[in-house]
Amino acid sequence: MIELALVGIGTGHPDHITRQGERALNAADLILIPRKGEGKADLADVRLAICSAVVTTGTRIAFFDMPVREGAESDYAGAVERWHDAIAEAWLAAIAVHLPGGGRLALLVWGDPSLYDSTLRIAERLARRTALRTSVVPGITALQALTAAHAIPLNAINSPVTVTTGRRLETGGWPAGADTVAVLLDGRCAFRGLETAGVSIWWGAYLGLPQQLLRHGPLADVAGPIARLRDSARVAHGWIMDTYLLRRSPPAP
Structure with a gap:
């Protein structure tokens, strides 16, 4: 039996882990950390730094090579499914080497495992192949x-919030009926393709980390500067994790 704990690590700061998450990491027999290639080595380093800060027991740490997702704009869903299959195989191979007799396994998940993250879907694939019990620490x-970071509320008064991805924003435009749109997983700055009149943006990258970047203002004024800043930061650090909030002002009466 594998006891798998998926531990949310926020945006990569050790203080973003709950005390429950710390206990799960310290109780694990093994923590698996993905390696995503030399260009993204800092991502593994962030996870290692978190472990160094919060793990005080003899928990072992092992690495596995993260498969690369194929580029398939015409079959995005299929490409993602095949990628998840490959990741599940990589997990199984690592478990066979480092935890052959079963035990408690932990993975550190960016943000929260429930929000636009596929770790749970990959865990479902493992459950079809081996005895697995999964727990989630948000x-x-x-x-x-x-x-x-911006000291703002997520929603306007009596107003809903739509949470979506950059891909959906790029292909579908502003979600119907939404005043506030929260966007994750946008590697192409889809906000540049929106009608900017009356729209404000609150953008942030490396949130909570020493290299944190924040920008806010009318979308018409800051869309270009944000895109350029994002590009330069990614080059400087080798990776970037960012998200943003868009809010449209109500029409004048």
């Missing part, structure tokens, strides 16, 4: 970190 979500 962490600080990117949206919590973003609104806290």
